Amino acid sequence: MSNRPQIGQRLKEFEEREVERILGACTQCGRCYEVCPMAQYSKAPSGDSKAVVGGVLAVLRGQQGTPEALGWIAVCTRSGVCVPACPENVNPKMMMRLARMTALGGLQLTDDELKAWT
Numbered sequence: 001m002s003n004r005p006q007i008g009q010r011l012k013e014f015e016e017r018e019v020e021r022i023l024g025a026c027t028q029c030g031r032c033y034e035v036c037p038m039a040q041y042s043k044a045p046s047g048d049s050k051a052v053v054g055g056v057l058a059v060l061r062g063q064q065g066t067p068e069a070l071g072w073i074a075v076c077t078r079s080g081v082c083v084p085a086c087p088e089n090v091n092p093k094m095m096m097r098l099a100r101m102t103a104l105g106g107l108q109l110t111d112d113e114l115k116a117w118t
Contacts, residue, residue, distance in 0.1 A: 019060050022095045025088045028053045032082035032092035042071030059099045073099045
């Protein structure tokens with residue numbers, strides 16, 4: 001039982017490092033969104049992939065994010081199709097996982113509110 005707080009703290013530190021790494025490495029080229037097989041199923045699909053990725057990064061910064069970004073976050077199944085498309089080795093799959101965690105936790109959206117964008 002004494003390891004639980006330590007594990008929780010290490011997980012939080014890992015999450016913070018990953019968010020900072022992603023924010024520093026992502027150039028918002030939009031390729032991850034362009035190849036995503038789920039993007040079309042969002043209630044707010046967009047033809048501007050760069051803007052959608054920018055909205056996801058805003059969520060990672062703790063900001064609201066755009067409806068298009070929240071829609072993509074909501075429908076993401078983390079298939080990993082986006083990973084090889086990223087020229088900066090950001091790991092968009094991790095970016096989306098962290099964005100979903102932030103939207104549900106940090107932004108305090110309920111799962112139903114996030115699902116409203118799908």
